[in-house]
Amino acid sequence: MNRENKRKIFEKGYYKTHACRDTFVCKVCGRTVIPENAGSDHRNHCPNCLSSLHVDIDPGDRASDCGGIMEPVAVWVRKGGEWAIIHRCKRCGVLHSNRVAADDNPMKLMSIAMKPLCEPPFPIERIEELTACMASDGRIR
Ligand SMILES: [Zn+2]
Ligand SMILES: [Zn+2]
DSSP: OOHHHHHHHHHTTHHHHSOBOOOEEOTTTOOEEOSTTSSSSBOOSOTTTOOEESOOSSTTOOOOOOOOEEEEEEEEEOGGGOEEEEEEETTTOOEEEEEOOTTSOHHHHHHHHHHHHHSOSSOGGGHHHHHHTBOTTSOBO
16 A cells, blocks of 8 residues: 555544554563553553654554654643643654553653753753843843
8 A cells, every 4th residue: 555545544534443452562661551541542652651662654554664762752732731742763853742641651741841841951040130131022132
């Protein structure tokens, strides 16, 4: 099946009706991951360490032959307040966004969300000084 046909199937909602129900052993933390408890049919990452594998090009298509470990590098908030995880492939650097599952490790999610705040790209003790030199339009004078 060529890429063009594949895309057509997925556009018609293939993935919505074909659940991904594989049990797998997490290559990063060794946990056996079962599809139950995810609260969705789209389990694609480990609920314990939140890592994933680079096996898809489009979600669920298993079309990538990279196979690298997808590291959770960030979280972002979707419309309606739902959290999603940004995964980055350690091998090829591609970025994917994935919905969080109901049983994802909440502490791990929080620690990913907090990380940029814990490691700011400027000295944290200068924050007062930086705030003081900002104009009312938010720009640094
Ligand atoms: Zn894991
Ligand atoms: Zn990759």
